[in-house]
Amino acid sequence: MASIDLRDELSCSICLNIYTDPVTLSCGHNFCRDCIGRVLDTQDQAAVFSCPDCRAEFPEHPALHRNITLRNIAERFLSTRPELTSEVSCTYCLHSQVPALKSCLHCEASLCEDHLRAHSKSPEHVLSGLLTNPKSIKCSIHKKILEYYCSEDAACICVYCSARLHRGHKLEMVDEASIKKKDRLRKVLDTLTSKKEQIDKRHKSLQERRKKEQKKAAGLNEKVMDMFRDLRRHLDDLEKKVLNEIFRQEEQVTASFSKLIHQVQEEKDELTKKLAHVEELYHTADPLTVLQEQESERDDFCDIDEAGDDDCREDDKKKKIVWDPDMILITKSLHSLSEMIRHMRRGLYLQTSTDIVLDISTAANDILISDDLKTATSSQVNENRPKTPERFREYQVLSLTSFSAGQHFFEVDTSDSNSWRVGVCYPSISREGDQFMNGKNEKSWCLRRYEKVYSLNHNKRATNLGHRITCHRFRVYLDYGAGQLSFYELCDPIRHLHTFTSTFSEPLHVLISVFQGSVTITN
Template sequence: MASADLKDELTCSICLNLYNDPVTLQCGHNYCRDCIENVLDTQKGSEAYTCPQCRAEFQERPVLQRNITLGNIAGHVLSQEDCEIFCTYCVHSPVLASKTCLLCEASLCDLHLTVHSKSPEHVLIQPTKSFRNRKCSRHKTVLMYYCTEDAECLCVSCCLGDKHRGHQVEVIVEASKKKKSKLRTIHGRIIKEKKEIEKRVQSLQDHLRQIPGKTAGIVERVEVHFREIRMKVDNLENHVLNEISKQQEQVSLSVSDLIQRLELKKDNLSREISTIEDLCQMMDPLLYLQADRRDLTDVIGEIDGNLKETVAADLSEDLIFKTLTSGIMNIMSGLQKGYYVQEASGILLDVNTASNDIHISDDLKTASWSEVNQGRPETAERFEIRRVLSTKGFSDVTMFWDVEASKKGAWRVGMTYPSIERIGHYSNIGLNNKSWGLRRFNKQYTIRHDGNEIPLQIRPSSYKVRIYLDYKAGLLSFYELGNPMRHLYTYNTSFTEPLYPVIAVWDNAWMRVLN
């Protein structure tokens, strides 16, 4: 009884069948979309649109809101009804049907199917009790065609009507095959895109897990540098303060000695003053001349020389600040060696590794793509296509090197182990676990290692690139030398072989080492 009541609630009051794509009016009543659309079409041009059940009026054609929940319930009930379909003609004992004829609206077992009409109008489908979705709601005939322009399933009468006249129409089976084929193609692309996203997410998660370790390593190195700076500053401070104390002691001794000498001279002068006063008081000229037999010139010279050597020594501020400045410059020089990475010098391209589609300049700095075979002999060191190594590799160093590239064509630059393959698929930069590369093509950067190519969201704005290597820390970074310089990507790993600069160019591109 409850099942019957539920079915009544799921029945459209217009077609008296279970809801098919149910929609709701503003008054709250539900109908099949096609059913209410047909009713509203008949009301077009009248004073108002009305609900078939409650007669609620709408001044404008009502907007139909899809009732997803009601549609899901109706579909569930309908699927349960179609679980077991019995043959219409086996009246004495129920036999499961194998097909349903849409024209006859009858289900057939295998026996009755053999005698059933094979004409095209008798369309056979999987057993079902529901025919309302299989027949035109207007003409009540079987839906056999599909209008590709309006994306509607049609009966024969609909095809001949004005609405679809001149439109491209296909048999439903063929239209279904075509749409499924397109859907499978989209499905494949979605799966591929999903895998790429999963791969990218995995790469980002790996990068995220590495960040704490990288941060801890950087913090440790910074703390070591600051400890060294503090130690050097403390040592410099002690050295300068000791220099000041030394100068203070020397100046103090010098000034004290000068004071003693001047005090002695002052005592001598006091005695001279007393003697001269006594002589000046003698009234008898003869006695005076007999008593004062000294040369007055010597007396005057002694008086004038009393202050010639009385200039006191002082602290040498120039020397102190020169010592301080020199110490600070030495600390800064040490900081530059510790913080500012040195540019690698002497990077030259190795002609013995250059493929024959690359021209190497006379100064061994520029690699250019060439349509003319360079005719170099085939050796085990030579790349098959588009690549060239530098003449030397780097290990246990922190360094960088810069390159400038052409505006045209495509290129890839990076670093590789010398054991990289020289021919075949895995000789390409980044398609193996022995090389790391940055590519620019069609105004986009991508980075690649071990076959994992990741597009970067940074829009290129310069044709110069810096490659930074901290071998011991396991860091390999790419920067764009624009204004300002921009970080593109950093790999964090453990290197097991020396790393050689490597360049790849094609499509009329060139690349030059700037060091």
Template sequence: MATADLRQELDCSICLNIYTDPVRLRCGHNFCRVCIDRVLDTQEESEVYTCPECRAVFQDRPVLEKNRKLCNIAEHVRCNNPERETGVFCTYPVHSPVPALKTCLMCEASICDIHCKTHKSREHNLIDPTTSLEKRKCSVHKKILEYYCTEDDTCICVSCTLAGEHRGHLVETLDEASEKKKEKLRYVLQTLTTKREETEKRVQSLQERRSEEKEKAAGVTETVTALFRDIRRQLEELEKRVLSEISRQEESVLLSVSDLIQQLEIKKDELSRKMRHIEELCNMSDPVAVLQEPDTGNLCDIEDRERHDDQVSGEGDLDVGLISETLYTGLSDIITGINIGIYVQGPTDILLDVNTAGNNILIPGNMKTVSVSDINQNHPETPERFQDYPQVLSTRSFSSGQYYWEVEVSKSVLCRVGMCYPSIDRRGRQSAIGDNNKSWCLWRYNNQFALRHDSKLIQLPDNIRCDRVRIYLDYEAGQLSFYSLCDPIRHLHTVTATFTEPLHAALCVWDGCIKISGGESGAGRNLQRDR
């Protein structure tokens, strides 16, 4: 019972037979490679993969790892227990059913190890145990199949070769034909094994890349999160500082105004007293008493005092300019800190080299615009000049670092923008940017977009709206990226290569005009993590 239970552990839960080429999922369960591949293929449309045994969920198609120890155990059990696979028993058992070792085609009987020795002496045709003897006979002559017709690719009997429809055909013995086919199958198996190993290496490489990208994204996320956390802290401190300055000025102004109010209250009381005195004088009937009143002359200085009070009232106002300056200086310091933290600068200054310009394009004095012309410009012929295409290179080359520059393409429906080596051909069919292995470009044609390199196209989706293009170069990383500056900015494609020469900006226009944007020189963007 213990042996039977142990053998059950070697059964694949899908086909219920002993494992064949067993492989293991990440959850730890094992299956025949063919069985689990078939299951995963059916799950592929739903993009959710599950283990048939424990229902563990995998977001990506799981990589199948060969279980070599289990494979060896299953093969050992299969070899020592043939009845496990065939279910065929000896036709001549003595007492109880005995597993068959061979099947005799001559006797049409299955025999065990003991009877097999006798049949060997008779030189009968023995094969692996089977119950399907009808498949081993000729359907026409009902004789054992012994030969293989190479012209019709079918197994035949002796009568077929002598008097049947295969008479005169080139035939081989089954063993010969089988060995030839096995040889072909071994070659196919070797080829498939090599391809599978290459595929496994590719999967492993992509898994490593996925891990690297996840780690990279986590690092950038950590950097950006820390940056925003620091910005919020600085903004909170700036807010406290500005509000404190407002409160300080408010307290000072209110104190000044309170003093002024107190002075005016005193003045108001004085005026009220003088008004009562004057009213009393005005109500006197004795003219001598009115004229002899000594205080009437003091009333003349009221206007001067009021003028002085008006001047005092303009002092101590809230200094909005100082508050604005404090706020502006604080924000400027924060922006400066951000620039240092993520190293952001403007687009690289690109000027066009008229010595490389084709004869049917115009380049105005700012050296940033290219337009096509029907009139031959008759430029002096130089080795650097493009002879057959309306294109031009930049004066500046890039052999290290990170840069980006932008191009307005809204006024041209047939143009190319990109970068190339200075060794690009200047005449001939392969001198167009994108039509050789020394240039890469974004090609716009009839409102469609494609990446072009060495005359090969990578077609971009039809729904791209792109009037302004950004080209970003990371020379050391070997990356050339193209972006559509719509809202929001859209990544179009990134070319990965090992650059072997300096790179020049390259423009080609067949209609309208295109224009380089920006003008400040500087490097590209680089997120720097605090270590």
């Protein structure tokens, strides 16, 4: 009963056999390496990994740790119960397949427990461990048990073969030769197992890289979709803005024409009345009536002449009222659109950020630099670094890397500070004095935050941002050859804040100023 219980503890729940090269999952359950490997390969298609016993789920392909202690226990158990390793059936149980326990070399038969008790006990009936084919351990020529192993001919031989056919050869007992070969096989097995583990690691690494690339592609897909959504919104806003401006100008010109048309209509009506009166007078038969209207007629004629002059002047005015649409707004809108497309191209094609670390030899003594050289923190404790020409008097630190060509960008996280400046500068910037601060001289450009106010600074000139900042992560993009330095807010979608344009004459270093809290370079 104890043997049966132990066998249950040493059986793989997948193949139901004694463990072969057992491995352990992080949940604590054990399986044959090949068995759990096939199960996990099947689960890999669904990208969901779980333990077949407890159904515990793993976020990625679980690591398989060899359980050497359990393997040794299983091997020792099998060595004491050889019948468990074989599927050989009793030769004499014809009506059912009963597992055999021993083999008789004389009968060349395998025996179950019942037939073993009834088997002959005579000396020629030699019992051995269970054999799949009892004939295989006898010499095919002399029909004697194969007791020796000839290493020169790599053959198992009987006592007669050793005295005749293999005289003078190096011989060993079969058991001894088997032990030596098993030792060699164990080394081969360990080598193959090590190689398989390496292959498993490579397989896992490739799967992780594939998922990483898929995630990258999904991120790029989402980024492009966000960009085009933002572009469509921008186009809609520009269209409405331009159409409203055209409509406003049209209304203005139309009102001018309507006023002029009304004036001309009034003059036309007045002229029609005068024309009717003169025509009536002209057709009057009574001479006295015609003569009595003489003064009035003269006045009417004078009015007509004057009206004619006015008409000429009004014609001149009408020639001047020609609609010339204001193209300035349209041009600005198209320029804004081209700028947006240019920034989109930057966002799409410049995917790899530049690795930036801070140069502690330039850090002011009130700035604490992290061990990874990525974070600058305002400190109330003097760091007592040696005074050198490269070190800033206070607040600031340069990057170790400089840029003198090409396109580069870096990103910062400012969530732990409400007073800072982030930008670039020439290495010749002053380290102390009145103009060493980032953005307060012609050698530096920066984005600045002071409390809740954000501004762009260069050469003592500051431009406040007109919209509300919604996050604390920013990207600084440098196109050295084009002479452009751009700042972006890394919200969703990414928002362009400002672009400085200049002709750079020296290499540019990243320059960070911290007055409270800390600023971290995140790439």
